[in-house]
Amino acid sequence: MSSVRLSEIPRTSGFRTGLMFLGLFGFSFLALFGYIYWQTAVYLKAEADVGLYRQVENRRVQSPPLRLEEIRKHARQDVEARLPHSLFDAQGNYLAGAIHQLPPIKAYDKPDEFRWLGPHQHHRPVRFIVHRLEDGNQLLVAQDVHDIHEFDELLVNALLSGGALLLLVGLLGAIWLGNSTRLRLNALSNAIKSIIEGDLSRRLPVRGSFDDIDRIASVVNDMLDELERLMSEVKGVCDDIAHDLRTPLTRLIAGLERAQRRGLKAQDYAQTLDAALTEAKGLLMTFRALLRISEIEDSARRSHFAAVDLNHIAADVVEFYEPLAEERQIDLLLTCQPTEAMIAGDAQLLFDATCNLVDNAIKFCPDQARVHVTVQAQGDHVLLQVADTGPGIPAHEREAVFRRLYRSESSRHTVGNGLGLSMVAAVARLHDLQLAVKDAAPGCIIELSGKALPAGHIPQHML
Incomplete structure (x- = not known):
């Protein structure tokens, strides 16, 4: 990957999103791990302090001679000095125990820590309590907390290593996400450049993931x-x-x-x-x-949409063209269902479009042919169909006939300007209707179909 491409990655939205989530997860990780560390450290120290207080209470209730003897005995038994006990007089002079020098005391009966050079000549952290006895002597009860400190260090090291791993993985993920976004945007940019240069058949690539870019x-x-x-x-x-x-x-x-x-x-x-x-x-x-x-x-007439019944439109068109059909001895038939076929639309435009369909059917049909207008409503679907028994439309011309001013060679000498079906196609697009041309064998079938509208209701998005 060249330096130019690497320099593009930080500017991508994917990389910045990755960094944002890295910061969010990093903060959450630090907060969670810090809370666990704090709770663990507090718990271990509290447990150690409870043990010290218990030892102080046990020594306090003993008689002075027994206490002195027990402390000497404890020092001989506790070879590792894990729980050292010591006794000092009122002036701090050593009397008995493993610790020979009284550490600095901030307050009596308050836990504190100091580093002690133990029997193995190793400085070890010791947590202790000093209690003044009834006879004036000072009792020191301590516990080696090296394991607790070592556990704390393990937790801190785990925090640092886990944070470093999170940072590394997060940065790699952000770079991968940024590079993926860059590649995808490059593909979109290349497609757009091709379109700008005149290739209108080019389309933007779609992955099928249905995300925002798709x-x-x-x-x-x-x-x-x-x-x-x-x-x-x-x-x-x-x-x-x-x-x-x-x-x-x-x-x-x-x-x-x-x-x-x-x-x-x-x-x-x-x-x-x-x-x-x-x-x-x-x-x-x-x-x-x-x-x-x-x-x-231009869709300007959408603002005048209202509920329109295609049954009424078809009936008015058939009534309008009946004299022309009778003059040419063409059977003009109408089939409607008892139920309403309601859509949201402009009644005048729908009437004009249906008139164009019927006019074309009559115009290109021979005398004594048949033109059949049908309206169907099934559930949320409506259909307006005009079928005739004329020459029909060849399959290769069924899309071209909706172009403006298009006229096939067979109809070039027929009266008209080639804009009737273009107007029908425009009305269909305005009303979100599907326009289809089918073969009636013989003849042609042209259908307008779309979603039905409940009576008295116009969808807000169509206003």
Whole structure:
């Protein structure tokens, strides 16, 4: 790992988070171990003091001659001087016992410690109590606390070694976490750079761990999907505008040029102007449709959402198109369920989208065909379906037909501007509905489906 990469690690959020938890665990470790050490040291010293007080009480109740004899006997038996007892007169002169010199006394009957050169010529820590007896002599009762001090040192060494190990493991963990974060962010940065350079098909890597970075990457990928779709639509719109609007503009210009070059009669001028106005109105209608789709995709109309019953929408559309269907001898059928099919939405937009679906079905169906509009509501799912027995849509064109101004070769000479299904797709996205094209064999099925809305309730997130 190069020095440049090492210098990047401390700046990563993973390394800083690791250090934060290292500090937290280190403080907790010190607090816990310190408490255990303090409690253990206090307990051992308290136990030693209890033993000293007990020895003092046993010696105090003995008679002076017996006490002197017992102390001499104890000194002979306690070869290691683990519990040395000594007796001194009122002036501190040695009378009997293992300790020959009275240590400095801060207070009588109060435990204290000093270092004593024992029988093996080793300085050892001794905890002692000095008690003044009734006869004026001074009784010293002591205990060798070398083992207690050694145990304390073991605890301190364990604390230091454990702290050092914790620090080492914590630092290694923080470095590993920081390096992992750096590698992951580098992968995200490289993907973003590729996208900036024009590769809109590139996506941010997702591990599948559903952590914070994965969630952000997933949202960004969804945004990139939408951006790629919009860019593709813009490109498609530009191509389709150049292809489809070229013909009416050419006819408009050619007609005006002919009128300009030739000396026409008033009636011919009127016909030329009428033709020019017709072409201009057609172009204006196309651009109005494009602006309407842009307005729908802007999501500004979400603020006007209300509870809408798709049964009523479908019934109104079928009633509106019945005269046109009868004129072409097309059976226009409607199937609705008794239950409501409620969604949150804009009734006018949903009506316009359904009208476009039915209008397309009637327009491309031959005479005496059948168009069937169906509304279904099952649990929390609603479906609006328009099926016909016309020529259908080839599988390779089922996504392209929703592009703005797209028209297949078979329908290029049919009246229209290629924006009907684009508007339906925009309305579906605005209402979070799924739009699908299926084969009816023969014919085509177009479905709008989504989650049902309980009557009288509009989700807050859709407002």
